Amino acid sequence: xxxxxxxxxKSPNCVCSFDTPKSDSHYIKPIRLRRKTQGLAHLYxxxxxxxxxxxxxxxxxxxxxxxxxxxxxxxxxxxxxxxENGRTLHVRSASRVGHSDLGTNRRRIESMRSAIExx
Numbered sequence: 001x002x003x004x005x006x007x008x009x010k011s012p013n014c015v016c017s018f019d020t021p022k023s024d025s026h027y028i029k030p031i032r033l034r035r036k037t038q039g040l041a042h043l044y045x046x047x048x049x050x051x052x053x054x055x056x057x058x059x060x061x062x063x064x065x066x067x068x069x070x071x072x073x074x075x076x077x078x079x080x081x082x083x084e085n086g087r088t089l090h091v092r093s094a095s096r097v098g099h100s101d102l103g104t105n106r107r108r109i110e111s112m113r114s115a116i117e118x119x
Contacts, residue, residue, distance in 0.1 A: 002062045005079050005092040013101035014094035015109055031113050036086035042119045076105055
């Protein structure tokens, strides 16, 4: 069972909730679930409903997906890891190519946070 997500590389095209807060530009807050019972089922349904996303792997506490940007068709790998407390959803989102993503991964996760935290 996976217990941690990989840290971001040095390039500015990645965000991760396991990176160091306040001192690292890659850090993003984990997503807080409203109830433990949500688990990953709601997240899986949410991801499957998106046209820009394909779920690659699903386990009891982990989901890996790929997002494709609409215009240039860049692929970004996104991982979600449910913490043992059942309410904290760690996230890592990273571009496969290029040096900068112009904030695309951060904006995507923040947008998803708003939707997921309302589920």
